[in-house]
Amino acid sequence: MNTPEITVVIPVYNEEDGLQVLFDRLYPALDQLGPSYEIIFVNDGSRDRSAAILREQYQRRPDVTRAILLAANAGQHMAIMAAFENARGQIIVTLDADLQNPPEEIGKLISKMREGYDYVGSIRRQRRDNLFRNWASKAMNRLRERTTRIRITDQGNMLRAYSRSVVNAINSCREVSTFIPALAYTFARNPTEVVVEHEERALGESKYSLYSLIRLNFDLMTAFSLVPLQWFSMLGIVVSMGSAALFVLLIVRRILLGPEAEGLFTLFALAFFLIGLALFGIGLLGEYVGRVYLQVRHRPRYLIEAVLEQQE
Structure with missing residues (x-):
């Protein structure tokens, strides 16, 4: 198979x-662009007929279709990593399979890459999500930017284009948990973003629940920054100083006004607040320790069951 100019990666x-x-x-949409291309579908341990459908599509268009079948669900970003390590193109584009990002928009990213950029993100012009999801996404974007200094306007949009050099740098990383758009941003020398259209999901249901989105953003912040730990350290200093000031205040009040009979529930509330704060700090520290634990085990990030591709 000749080396294509464009590789489109789609986790399924x-x-x-x-x-x-x-x-x-x-x-x-890709045929109209003109340059040679390949499409890599990655079946991420689907429990339905997705793998069988991908096999059938490979048989219809073996010249431009490749399919990687993972043995078990490894997560969206690890599925993309599996495709990156097998991609041949000079420009690699990631696209979700749910058609919320129209495939016809790929041409915008390719045109921008040819202007000399090595990483092109995308911003949805008018998101077709519900109000809560839009608000939560914007809030998490601001929090992520403050903690990681990674400026991605629309982090939830996977329609993105990467140069071969950026993908090679990503492939050199052996992280067991990562967020590919943010990782690419740290390697890109000349990144940019374009505005693209956004559609409602054609069929099926979203694979990201509220818990999954919170988990993803928590992983993003802890994977690319120590700021959460630093913030908690500063908060611990402030709480300690406040506790010391309150202790001094209570001593002075006892000397001037005598012992206090009331205030028991206030002390309970303060104790519960400090206990909750301590538990949150232990959980945050455990998150970092857990990431180290996962990394040092050196287990494979994904297991490939089969690769469907046309041999040279």
Whole structure:
């Protein structure tokens, strides 16, 4: 197989209902661009017929289609890493399988890459998500930017283009848990962003629950910054100084006004607050220790069951 100019990477997890619609739009959109391309689908341990559908699509278009079948669910970003390590193109584009990012928008990113940028992110023009999800996403974006100094306007949008040099740098990392857009941003010398259209999910349901989104953002902040630990250390100093000041105040009050009979529930509330603060700090520290534990075990990040591709 000749080396293509463009590689499109699409992780797939339980998307059997929408895959045919994706095929019907993706291939014509790439054919119209002109340059040679390949599409790498990564089945991330789907429990439905997604793997079988990908096999059928590979048989229809073996010249431009490749499929990596993972033995178990490894998560979206690890699925993308599996594709990055097998991608041949000079420009690598990631795209979700749910069609919320139209495949027709890929051309915008390719044009921007040809202007000399090595990493092109995308910003959804008008998000088709509910109000709570939009608000939560903006809030987490601001918090993430303050803690990691990584400036990604729309971190939840996976329609992004990467140069070969950036992907090579990503492949050199052996992290067991990461956030690919942020990792790419740290390696890019000339990043930029473009505005793209956004559509409602064609078929199926979102694979990201509220818990998953919170977990993803927590992973992002702890993977790229020590600021949460530093913030907690500063908070501990402030609470300690406040506690010392309160102790002095109580001693002075006892000397001037005598012993205090009331205030028991206030002390309970203060004790519960400090206990909660301590538990939160232990959990935050445990998060960092847990990441170290996962890393030092050196277990494989994903297991490949099969690779469907046309041999030279």
